[in-house]
Amino acid sequence: MNSNPREGLPSPELDERNQPFVQNAAAGVFVLPVCTDCGAIMAPPVANCTTCLSDAIEWRPSSGTGTVFSFIDYHRAWVKEFESLIPYNVSIIEFDEGPRMISNVLTDGSQPVEIGARVRVAFETRGEGRAVPVFVLDNGPASEDN
């Protein structure tokens, strides 16, 4: 993926709600927060379990696959670093494990982003030693759920 147009995009600030997520991303590993008390799987950032309020959260490697739940395209850059990418995609990704997260779906333009499209995780460098998960359209073998 040509990362040039996306150079200079914001770097994530680390705090206890997202640190394992971002650090794993730098190593190319996608993790999701899981409550070890009740088993609820959430999407980051997470401070406590939103089902049982426990703070016993573990970050577990996950498939990084899912579908586009909804998406929008910005024609105005409130976030200045995105100005040269207008119009740019922001999507709600629904992971196969259940939780949903906001991210970007990156495409080369040959295929439109659509609700229900399968996506898989990719990792995008953001600043020195930092990376964040983003998503790309996944044209792999059709899954039974499709």
Add this chain to the structure above:
Amino acid sequence: MISDLNRQASIVGVGATPQGKVPGRSGDDLAIWALREALSDAGIAAQDLDGLIVQHSFGGNGELGVVGHRLGIEPHVAYNVAYQGQALQIAVMAVAAGVCRHVALMYGTNQRSNRNVFGMTSFHIGGNFETVYGLANPGSTAAFNYRRRMHDFGATEEQLGAVAIAQSKAAALNPLAVYRDLITPETYLKAPYVIAPLRLVDFSMVSDGGFAMIISDSERASDLHKAPVTIEAMSYQSNFRELEDPQAMYHPSQVPNAERLWSSCDYGPSDMRALYVQDAYTPNVLSALENYGFCEFGTAHEWIQGGRIELGGELPVNPNGGQNRMTYMVGWHNTYDAVHQLRGTADSPERQLADCNLVLSTMSLGHWQNTCSIILGK
């Protein structure tokens, strides 16, 4: 029970300032200006108030202690709130319980003259993840919503235009409205995208202005105003789950809110002469029409076609032009207009709804998280 509050409280005074660009006045100046008008409308003085509710406002305005000091009063009940729904809840409960006789509710903002850019969204994501992914502006929620509607129910961009078109026709007749020009199907589709699929004319404008009202015990209301407006029924609901809610795309807090509202009174959607929706973004009108039972879920984008929600239509929505075209006053402008419609004193005769006896007004904080709906009657 929520029905215990029905008809206990009445709106006996309302006040408004000019709207749009009102330079040289702070948000507090505008709120107090509106309160002076409301007190005059109710025929009482600030010293008669034993309840004060002030909504927080852009740029540090709307602080209870600051505004209260400027009013020079000693109320029993005093609150700072985040939106009109909270103000109404407290005022109605205080009056119904006999804790207060006269409650002032007030909101004023100078966010247009002071250039509020609305960078934040309505999500509570945490950290700087919004910035990381370029998510910004509360309109993102409505844009996600309409995109989902297009997929789930085949809604088209052209169909959404009917909301802005209807609002523009009402605003054209409203001397208080900021935008008085008409939108047509052609100009709608030519309007530039801001957050696709939403266009510039799908967004509320930003404005300065103030609104205030006085709520009193219904038994005493006709002593104060010859045409008091009764708060017939009221319902509130919060849902903080955001993307964790299965129905995240369709304003889920409105559904139990509507169920409780209709089951707590003898009215139904067909009794409502008009519907007011806090339409920061035009898709909000569609959610409200469905969730409050005016049409079936998944059909509002078709139901609104053919002028149905225009002033002369089956169900006028926002006869004042709404936030879309009249003013960005987070629902306060709707209560103000509803009171005048019910009194028969809409400032422009062409905008006055005939036989206006009951209206429903729904308001929200954060799009999906907090909802309040009220039925006003005379």
